[in-house]
Amino acid sequence: MTTSLRWTGFLATLVIVVVLPIYAFTESNQQEQMLDEYRLTAVMSATDMYAENCTVCHGSSGEGIGANPPLNDDAVQMMSENDLFKVISRGRDNTLMAAWAVDEGGVFSTSQVNDLVTLIQAVNWEYVEARVTELGLIPPQVVEMEVSDEMLDALVVLPDGEALSSGLLIYAENCAACHGSNAAGSVIAPALDSVKLRTTPREDLEQIVSSGSPGTLMAGWQNMLSPEQISSVLDLIYRWPEIVQTGIDFPESHVLQISPSPEVIADDLRLGGAHPVHDTLRDLGQQHQPSHGDCQDQCGPDVLPG
Numbered sequence: 001m002t003t004s005l006r007w008t009g010f011l012a013t014l015v016i017v018v019v020l021p022i023y024a025f026t027e028s029n030q031q032e033q034m035l036d037e038y039r040l041t042a043v044m045s046a047t048d049m050y051a052e053n054c055t056v057c058h059g060s061s062g063e064g065i066g067a068n069p070p071l072n073d074d075a076v077q078m079m080s081e082n083d084l085f086k087v088i089s090r091g092r093d094n095t096l097m098a099a100w101a102v103d104e105g106g107v108f109s110t111s112q113v114n115d116l117v118t119l120i121q122a123v124n125w126e127y128v129e130a131r132v133t134e135l136g137l138i139p140p141q142v143v144e145m146e147v148s149d150e151m152l153d154a155l156v157v158l159p160d161g162e163a164l165s166s167g168l169l170i171y172a173e174n175c176a177a178c179h180g181s182n183a184a185g186s187v188i189a190p191a192l193d194s195v196k197l198r199t200t201p202r203e204d205l206e207q208i209v210s211s212g213s214p215g216t217l218m219a220g221w222q223n224m225l226s227p228e229q230i231s232s233v234l235d236l237i238y239r240w241p242e243i244v245q246t247g248i249d250f251p252e253s254h255v256l257q258i259s260p261s262p263e264v265i266a267d268d269l270r271l272g273g274a275h276p277v278h279d280t281l282r283d284l285g286q287q288h289q290p291s292h293g294d295c296q297d298q299c300g301p302d303v304l305p306g
Helices: 003-053 081-090 110-122 125-135 149-156 161-174 202-211 227-238 240-245 276-284 292-298
Strands: none
Touching: 003 110, 003 125, 081 110, 149 161, 161 227, 202 227, 227 240
């Protein structure tokens, strides 16, 4: 073997031993950087979707509200991407979690659901809370309704009073948080004490209560309430004026002025576009909101955990 060939072999070995590990290390860093950039883009894209559609149930910082579970929990964040995708897309039986994917009747595309999955697994929840505050979308305080013995006694003496009493207890436990303890509605749900609503065919309301309205905050209740329980709640709604005339003192809920007509329910209002709830909440916030891009550079916590 000639000297030149020996040097060629030596240099080739040197490249393999020294240069390739350096290249592999650099490539690994580039891939990690690209992954971080992807996560950052996905989280920033999903944060506003979360603020507009999810905070009323899961809270400004993913802490969970009422019976709705926290999302800032380690157990949730460690769920597989596939499992989280299915829950967001299809909803969850026996819970208030409605289906949100377009294919399931919701408002989110596949890429948007993927972005929400990334948000849950990778976001700094302090950043989400700051963004929700900037958008003026802090969720309202949950209404808790207590049913007294006096209220039940007043209902029992009415025709079909047992069914009305049962309906009131079910309403207080499951419906008042959104629709108000006096059925006058709230910032997140329409009034049920409505003349137009009471003229809606019963089968239409049964369908909405049973199956919900995908892409809205109205989940289906058919897996949590029996047909008889749903029927008793509808009896209560249709006979609400008669019940009020008995002198029952329903606690008043503070209601912001949004459109509380039955069309909000019957027309399957979607939260993905212009929405009176969002407009009202924003009106209560700051008059000038920084842009999303400005906020990540100038306002509050980092988007991703440190």
